[in-house]
Amino acid sequence: MEGNLVNVLIYGLVNSAVLMLTSLGFSLTFGLSGVANFAHGGLYLFTGYITWMFLHYLGLPFLPAALFSIVIVGLIGTVIYRLILMPVRGIVLSEVIATFAVGVAILEFFRWRGFVTYEFNLPSFVKGSITIAGVNVDYQRLFIIAIGIGLAVFLWIFSHYTKTGLALRGMAQDEYTALSLGIESDWAAGLSMALGSALAAVAALAILPLGLISINIGYDVLLVALAVTVLGGLESTVGLMVASLLLGYAVIITGTYLSPHWMEVVYLAAIVLGLAIKPSGLFGKFKELEERV
């Protein structure tokens, strides 16, 4: 029982970091440009597969392959914005449908090409594991925690202390005022899409080594990102962290003490209850009035 508790504590933390990393990109794009990038899961998995291809077809070492993938996925994010989102900008429904369709197209394309067998996995950064308080944790999971915290801090500094970050946040807060100060709307949104996609790529590179790459991960990732973002509220790094911790521990606790069947229920219930009870999220400030009638 005691070992179980420590297990829950540690793996809950790992899971929280996984959730935060997964939803960081989605939340960033949504918060900065209001685009709900439903292709998030597709891009996440796309990263996994192209990195795998770089490693196995081109024989690149891991680091360049990973960097290439991040850059490529970031570029794809921009391209999606330019080609698909720009013509329908502002029509929320069309944005959602278009990006969701892109995501599904990517995922099902890989399914069609037969990328579903056991050979598809990514190498972890460093092999091996360490024992903390009697619980075995491999290095990859520690890396995930470190990367999660590092990225969150980096993004916070980026969005609060750099010119570009401030411009993006200005755009999110009041588009017209930002325009009048010479911040270009499409540039900002395109950049936020690129950043969000690149973050999805980073998350994929860190998290995918934990298991096999399978198509359904793409759909799960989208679900997780939605749950965390809805619960945490937009435009709030603290909200994102708290929501990740809440959900991360909730999921591990249900998985350990109830049954693994209920784990996905937690995410879905978080979305439903979060929206029904507090639509602006735990820490959302801005959109509170607009969302309600």
Next chain:
Amino acid sequence: MAKMAYRKERVDRGIKARTDDIFALSSFREILYLVLPRLLVILFLLPLPLFLGTYWQKVMLITLVIALLALSWDLLASVGLVSLGQALFFGVGGYLAGFLSTRWGWYPLFTIPAATLAGAVFCTLLLYPALRLRGIYFGLITFALPLLFMRVIEATKILGGTEGLSSLPPLPGTTIELYILLVVALGCVFGFRRMFDTDYGLVLKALRDNDRSVEAGGINVQWYKAQAVFLAALPATFAGAFLTHHYQFVGMPAFALDYSILPLTSVVLGGAGSFAGAVLGACILVPLSEVLRAFGTLRVVIYSVVLVIFVVGLPEGIFHYLQRKYHQFERLVPMEEVSNGARAGFKGY
């Protein structure tokens, strides 16, 4: 001499009196102009089940089921509630029908209407707290709900769990089923269109356009939205209950993403807000996906791409495009450059 250039001019046909749906009719020819397109569709669809083979009868059945879901989606969207999970209504209707017939052994004649009504009431109550949400937020909650139900059924093993409920009483044969569905679908199309032309429909449309001003008009927004959800749930829960008895089985696939995406794609393809567009979209999409079945999951890719192309390229949808072409005629009118044109005008006469 300025080079003559031509431009296309679109002119409304004179029959349109004032708005899109008020016509000044003064002859049988003009009545025919309005009635003919509707009549042609009905006359084409009614004998169709008799001529189709078994396989294509099944395809038509699925087409009509998706069309009903698309109609339901379109009604919700007309009130400003964008649903990303029609599978919710579909699954609730299906499971209720399955439950009623396994628990109490009711005949389909009773389970289908009961499941339709009870399902619609259930969905309305379920969505009631979410009705104040706008835009994508409502979409998210509807996206999550069917998946949630699916997982809960899997985890709690109620209602047959992963196995589902099987060997339910059948319906009396595909041809009769097709006629029932056809009548319901056509009834919904024309009924909903009629409804949106009444004062009641005006209120519903106003909810989409500006719910705050509706509220300022002293109308209870929440209550009207609930009514709209109830009305929209009816065809979808009916479709669910009906297909349950057709397959004599209901299981977790009833809440699958397919039943959310296909209706949505249909409406986007056909054109939102007209109800006829929803059916048109389903009639194109479902047979198309049957033809593409040989491609395996590539067909999902294909209709995702179709979806993107339509959302970005022809956002009004096919039906509105055709309707515009029908109600307007185009002609070429000479177009001269502005300066030349002005001078020519003075000299000419």
